[in-house]
Amino acid sequence: MSERWLSVEEIAAYLGVSKDTVYAWIRGRGMPAHRIGRLWKFKTQEVDEWVKSGGAADEEGRNKK
Template sequence: MKDDTGEIFTLDEVAAYLKVGKRTVYRLAAAKKIPAFKVGGTWRFRRQEIDQWIKRQTAEAQSDDGPGGPHGRNG
């Protein structure tokens, strides 16, 4: 089985992976809200870092939606 931990994505590939538009990924990268780096002026993304970022986003979203959060019963 292929080891994907060192896999590098292009902006187009990350957009497809996250199922969002390329412009969204570009804006996130430029604002340093998603782990990214530039090679020759073009954005690149490490798959392992993107997967960790997804986990953090999921955890934050779940904690925001708890009983006292903005979407909870008390909100």
């Protein structure tokens, strides 16, 4: 069975951040998101890989790599 798509609200709760942060990460940090009509949808596996690769790290943390 394939993994279900999550909404902005669900992925924000999953990551423990605000919806505004999710939108900022989509715009500025390349968070993996898929636009379906007017809605953004997410696969947890893609987001988990992005987080593990440092995509969600703060600027100081990203510059240390």
